[in-house]
């Protein structure tokens with residue numbers, strides 16, 4: 001009898017001590033298995049009831065029951081505490097995200113391929129006397145279309161699937177050309193600017209299309225600016241970008257509403273001499289659109305087309321970066337993947 005009494009109080013004490021030490025779900029489960037599961041200490045003790053005499057049962061029955069229900073109650077209380085703690089710590093982790101927890105030694109810092117190429121090209125244009133210009137990504141219809149000689153009913157608006165905002169006439173710019181307008185509105189000629197920036201088009205994403213991409217844009221406005229200035233500038237710039245002497249370029253007539261005449265510029269493939277996968281075996285790569293700034297565009301910016309002329313060119317900076325580094329999936333560029341970025345030192 002005394003023996004059983006001692007056993008009960010010993011179990012009660014041990015259970016309480018063990019439960020106090022619990023601080024995780026796993027430890028809680030260990031306590032359950034030790035005391036409360038089938039064939040665990042308390043259940044085994046309950047089985048001993050049937051070996052007791054009637055008188056003993058009267059004494060020990062309630063004692064054992066009390067031990068069982070009390071232990072289960074304490075266990076439930078502890079379980080609630082543990083769940084609450086877990087939720088709280090998850091919340092704290094979210095709220096108090098420790099930015100210093102990153103170890104610098106573990107990360108190898110590197111610049112994004114965009115940054116590498118932008119710095120290189122900007123330096124080329126700065127050395128030629130151009131100013132680096134910038135413009136907003138959230139644009140007005142006037143700057144993105146109207147002033148660039150793309151009026152409301154112009155078919156060129158159809159090929160630019162535009163993200164329109166709910167605000168009237170506001171959109172995410174579909175090209176960097178509005179920077180030309182901003183620059184001409186701010187400053188009178190002579191004027192030479194170069195700009196890079198994000199553009200947005202509402203299209204499905206795949207390895208070669210993204211709804212956000214980078215473009216670059218250059219413009220020179222002055223007196224007696226002609227196509228030959230354009231050819232010479234583009235040739236020198238491409239030679240410097242691809243680090244080639246005498247890189248051949250070719251122009252063929254093309255149509256862009258904001259230039260007249262307009263051309264598409266191709267360059268000799270810098271990666272091969274007799275055709276490769278980059279140039280699709282043709283040895284030529286289409287690289288940009290260009291032309292002389294349309295008189296209507298100058299007029300929209302209060303510049304007299306009788307007095308001034310200029311050229312403009314634009315190219316896909318994203319495409320150029322992909323070409324230069326042999327990147328085959330556009331989505332990698334905005335993925336933020338460390339393994340991808342680490343490759344560009």
Ligand SMILES: [Zn+2]
Nearest residue numbers: 269272276279
């Ligand atoms: Zn090639």
